[in-house]
Amino acid sequence: EILRGEMSRVGAMQHGSIADTLFSLDNPQLDFVSIAQGLGVEGSRATTAEAFNDQFAAALAKRGPHLIEVLV
Incomplete structure (x- = not known):
């Protein structure tokens, strides 16, 4: 959620599904x-x-x- 907030601060409101996976800590499983x-x-x-x-x-x-x- 923090990363999403930071993205909106820099004006990157729209991002695709591939970019959306970069916000997850469970894929890949660490x-x-x-x-x-x-x-x-x-x-x-x-x-x-x-x-x-x-x-x-x-x-x-x-x-x-x-x-x-x-x-x-």
């Missing part, structure tokens, strides 16, 4: 854990609150950054 690992950062994915709590505690116990992707 794997943030793999992206983090590719950049040398540990990463994990949590699908439940319990999994997040466990991963967060483990991340705090280690040195360095750790990305936790939370699926809601």
